[in-house]
Amino acid sequence: MDDLLSPAFRALSARLGQDPLRVQGPGGNTSIKSGDVMWIKASGTELADAVTHPIFVAVDRDAAKAEAAEAGDGSCKATVLDPTNDLRPSIETTFHAALDWQVVAHTHSIAVLVHAISPEGRRIAAGKLAGLPVVFVPYAKPGLPLTQEILARVTDETQIIILENHGLICTGNTVEETARIMDEVEDRLAMPVLDHPPLPDGPQMPGFERVSESWMAFDQRICDMARAGSYYPDHVVFLGPALPSTDNAGDPPALLVPDKGVYLRARATSSQRAMIRCLSDCLSRLPADWRATPIGTTAEAALLNWDAEKYRQALAARS
Numbered sequence: 001m002d003d004l005l006s007p008a009f010r011a012l013s014a015r016l017g018q019d020p021l022r023v024q025g026p027g028g029n030t031s032i033k034s035g036d037v038m039w040i041k042a043s044g045t046e047l048a049d050a051v052t053h054p055i056f057v058a059v060d061r062d063a064a065k066a067e068a069a070e071a072g073d074g075s076c077k078a079t080v081l082d083p084t085n086d087l088r089p090s091i092e093t094t095f096h097a098a099l100d101w102q103v104v105a106h107t108h109s110i111a112v113l114v115h116a117i118s119p120e121g122r123r124i125a126a127g128k129l130a131g132l133p134v135v136f137v138p139y140a141k142p143g144l145p146l147t148q149e150i151l152a153r154v155t156d157e158t159q160i161i162i163l164e165n166h167g168l169i170c171t172g173n174t175v176e177e178t179a180r181i182m183d184e185v186e187d188r189l190a191m192p193v194l195d196h197p198p199l200p201d202g203p204q205m206p207g208f209e210r211v212s213e214s215w216m217a218f219d220q221r222i223c224d225m226a227r228a229g230s231y232y233p234d235h236v237v238f239l240g241p242a243l244p245s246t247d248n249a250g251d252p253p254a255l256l257v258p259d260k261g262v263y264l265r266a267r268a269t270s271s272q273r274a275m276i277r278c279l280s281d282c283l284s285r286l287p288a289d290w291r292a293t294p295i296g297t298t299a300e301a302a303l304l305n306w307d308a309e310k311y312r313q314a315l316a317a318r319s
Contacts, residue, residue: 004032004039008175009103010050017047021110021281022186025274027234028107028167031096032175036061040096042087057087064089064097067144068151074144094147100156101171103178108167108234110281111189116164117231117282118290125162128188132181134160139295141302142166142233160185165232165295191285196222202261205247209268213280214261222283226256229294231282233303238275241300 013030017023028047031040038061041047045055063079066072076093090096096104115121122136135153140146150161150169159181161169168185172178199215216222226243230236243256253272255263264276286292 004034004037005056006032006175007051012105012175012179013041013047013050013055014052016105016107016182017050020274020277022107023047024108024234024278025238025271027274028105029090029092029096030103030105031090031093032103033061033097034102037081038064038093038097040093041090043090045087054087057085057089058082059089059093059097061097064093068094068098068147070144070148074147091143092146094144095150095169098147098151099154099169099171101159101178102173103175104169104171105178105182106167106169107182108232108278109186109189110278110285111186111191112162112168113166113232113278113282114191114285115189116162116166117292118286119293120290121286122162122164125189129160129162129185132160132184132188133157134162136162137164139163139165139299141299165293167232191287193284194287196284205255205263207266208247208255208263209266210261211264211273211276213276214263216280216283217256217258217261220258221288222286223256223258225283225286225292226279228292229296230300231279231292231294233295235275235279236295236300236303238269238271239279240304241297242294243279 009032016028026044026046029041030047031038037058039056039058041055042057049055058081059076059079060081064076067074067076074094076089092106115125135158137149137153140149159171170178170182172181196215196219202210202214204210216226229242239254240252243254244252245255245257247255253265253268254276264273
């Protein structure tokens with residue numbers, strides 16, 4: 001059964017996971033299927049480890065497709081083929097199962113996010129991707145709600161899915177085809193890093209580390225954006241809503257203090273560090289005349305109170 005997990009598939013998964021401009025920490029997922037068996041990255045694991053660690057779990061594809069059609073809760077926990085495997089399938093297993101392509105790869109590409117968090121960016125991305133089999137999908141909570149939004153828009157020919165305020169999905173009938181399509185999207189949507197002044201010195205804070213992403217605190221436009229809300233799910237999951245400026249009773253993992261810096265709590269996890277870099281990488285490429293639209297407080301609350309994401313947070317906290 002594990003013959004599906006070819007060296008090429010593992011290598012692609014690892015390549016995506018090891019590139020912070022495509023995947024950050026435990027984000028993103030890949031799958032490969034044949035007949036009624038699908039292997040997919042397990043929740044809380046990292047694509048970067050695809051070659052060296054057992055990060056994939058086999059599921060009954062037909063059962064997962066049934067959950068995509070709302071014949072279940074969408075977690076796909078009951079679809080795992082090996083009852084001795086204690087890994088959970090990715091929270092996004094349903095759309096992987098429902099898409100009729102052998103290989104599906106989902107990333108939180110910085111190039112895509114810069115466009116996908118902005119109304120102007122999405123319009124421009126549509127032009128840049130003209131001629132490719134692409135659809136744009138409005139923001140939805142990851143899992144079953146997102147799967148339903150995807151299935152309402154894709155056709156049999158769709159191989160590129162731009163997820164508003166979330167990321168990228170590419171598909172193909174081979175690993176090579178999927179990689180080629182994904183690289184084409186990356187090339188077309190690549191955005192330069194905008195100039196910003198050298199990072200000045202700033203005060204330290206007890207219990208926190210001042211990080212190199214502190215430049216955001218000295219750019220008023222970026223500072224306002226970073227404190228206005230969250231722009232994609234994994235920011236909420238690992239850093240909480242937006243970036244607060246004070247160390248309040250909520251025990252935030254990160255702070256953005258205007259004109260002083262960005263601070264990570266000393267016990268910050270590798271996932272939290274990855275997400276601070278993700279925000280910096282994204283906002284440092286956002287053109288001055290593009291707006292950025294947060295997912296909103298209702299969407300943030302739905303993520304913070306979700307058992308599936310609490311499980312992923314718990315696994316990430318071990319690293």
